[in-house]
Amino acid sequence: MSSASSSAPAPLTGNMLWAAALVLAAANFMVVLDTTIANVSVPNIAGGLAVSSSQGTYVITSYAVAEAITVPLTGWLAARLGTVRLFVGSMLLFGLFSVLCGLAGSLETLVLFRVLQGLAGGPLMPMSQTLLLRIFPKEKAGAAIGLWSMTTLIAPIMGPILGGTLCDQASWPWIFFINTPIALGCGYLGWKLLKRYESKTEKLRIDTVGLALLMVWVASLQLMLDKGKELDWFASPLIVALAIAALIGFAAFMIWELTEANPIVNLRVFRHRGYWASVLTISLAFGSFFGATVLTPQWLQGYMGYTATQAGYATAMSGILAVMVAPLAAQLSTRVDPRRLVFCGVMWLGCVTLYRSFSSTDMGFWQVALPLLFQGLGMPFFFVPLTGLAMASVEPEEMASAAGLMSFMRTLSGAFATSLVTTSWDDKASYNHAELVGMLDSGGGALRALTNSGLSSATAYGVMEQTLQGQSIMLATNQIFWLSGLSFVIAACAIWLAPKPGRVADTSQAH
The missing domain is CATH 1.20.1250.20 (MFS general substrate transporter like domains)
Incomplete structure (x- = not known):
């Protein structure tokens, strides 16, 4: 500032x-x-x-x-x-x-x-x-x-x-x-x-050209991700136009910002290996975390019978231990190689998310909430030392620009991940539904049992459809958790692309 x-x-x-x-x-x-x-x-x-x-x-x-x-x-x-x-x-x-x-x-x-x-x-x-x-x-x-x-x-x-x-x-x-x-x-x-x-x-x-190009490619890409499923992706001329605008806008933005004397986003900080490795790690990890965090309450409210309050309490569990261990993470980040802390923190998040990919429709509140509670242990060990490592990798006069760009990438990755997760969730649920239809009651025994119990044929079909939809969504939710967990694992490995920092940075400028 x-x-x-x-x-x-x-x-x-x-x-x-x-x-x-x-x-x-x-x-x-x-x-x-x-x-x-x-x-x-x-x-x-x-x-x-x-x-x-x-x-x-x-x-x-x-x-x-x-x-x-x-x-x-x-x-x-x-x-x-x-x-x-x-x-x-x-x-x-x-x-x-x-x-x-x-x-x-x-x-x-x-x-x-x-x-x-x-x-x-x-x-x-x-x-x-x-x-x-x-x-x-x-x-x-x-x-x-x-x-x-x-x-x-x-x-x-x-x-x-x-x-x-x-x-x-x-x-x-x-x-x-x-x-x-x-x-x-x-x-x-x-x-x-x-x-x-x-x-x-x-x-x-102000770098008005850089700002205009930034808005064009970010808005075009976000609109494409948000509207893609609704408009049947590239079968829609609008989606094709948005994709072209995002691609050309991004290329023009990169060229302009790298040649402009006073760019709106100082891309030159990416010449530092420690910085770009840190930004890559935080983008992958935060996108994985935020996407799963957006999906969880929708799944709980839409298909597990939770109220908004109950879904809120379950989702918020991830922050309790995070707050408690944050001071320890801050102390260790000045004494231990931050790459080790980041690797352990992000890998912990990945392991918990992979564990969550074995969820089922008969889970109780604590079976949902406890993994989220323990997931919080990894959050400070990912965020605090990673910020310090990124800032230690750039020159002192570049810290404000580097902090702003890191914040930009972190927030943007969360927005993109939200769109990708919700679109993939719907697509996977539809695919799972189509797959399960062919396997459901091929001999007609379940339908006969339901009708023999006094239900009409229409009601019996409704019961079977409801069960089918619930299982399709559950499978899709687990598939998204599995992909998020895998993304965490990749992010954890990416931190080793950064060299060991030679100094401790003042992270006060990192927003």
Whole structure:
């Protein structure tokens, strides 16, 4: 972000310090919360807007893509508007678009407002971190990063629980309305407490061509993934056009960014082997994790009879042990080769996900929740040391660009994985259904048993179809978990492409 004035004000102390810290932590908490609060709400949103569950996931992917696109712009926006003005303005806009999301009466308007909400929320994560480091004394910088990291870890846990509870006790619009009082309060208090820390503004030129190309290829690819199944993939001229736009846009973006003097995304940091290996690992691992996390509540609510609240509690289990072992992961990452920690953490996630690929339709709550609980042990050992390894691989002056690009890739991989998982889930369920139809009751014994028990032929066929559909979905869910687990294993092996780091990085710039 832009540098502060040379005559920077003194850090805050006492109650003022903690009040400002809570405002910044709450802002970060709210934005991260919104990446997961909609996960368990998709069936409710889809039902309320009369669309399919696969279309309902646009609510997740649109927010993630918009947020990812804004992250590389944060430095330029902070320099043009001022750090505090950008933070407060983003906060208020986030609250406004949250209200509009809750008032949306169709999927199209909801997705539009989710895009605007993501664009407003993108700068809030890096800005909250930057301002926390500015208001804390240097000797307490560790406490500032610890507070920011804890909100980043706790928010994804609370998202499914809060989303499920609000959907069951009120209605789905409240998952968005709840942001408004927090956004208004944080915006008002943030300006009162932080305006003395406003940075000088500069009229920097923005890489408009790079930004336009970025938006074209990312949006085209995401739309292609989201709409592909609905439009029968490449049988549709629209899907073909989107694929061509994504391919040409990506190629032009790469060429432009590598030759531009002040690129919107500094691709030159990929010349460092440790950095690109870290980004490859986090993209594969986070995509696997987020895709499975989106799938789980849809499966539980749609086919296992769970309410949104119950699905939220089950999904949130993965965060409990993650929060508890995060301090240990942070300590070990400065003493042990981070590649070993990342390998063990990601491989643990892969093994648990592979174990989950043996799920069945007669599982109880704890049979679903316990693997998710233990999966949380691997999360901090994957995320914390991997960030440090990536930052240690680049030059000090490249850290801000490298951190922004890593955040962009992580968020984008989650959005792409969500689309791929939901599309593959439907495709595999249809394939499994077709396969099982030929095997089901070929001798007619089951049908005769059902009709002999007093059921009509139509009812008996309905019972058999329901069983068939349930098993088709269960097989498809296990197949997706198996592929996700395999992706984790590949990600764990990819970290060994990185050389052993020669220094420990200051990860305070990594958002």
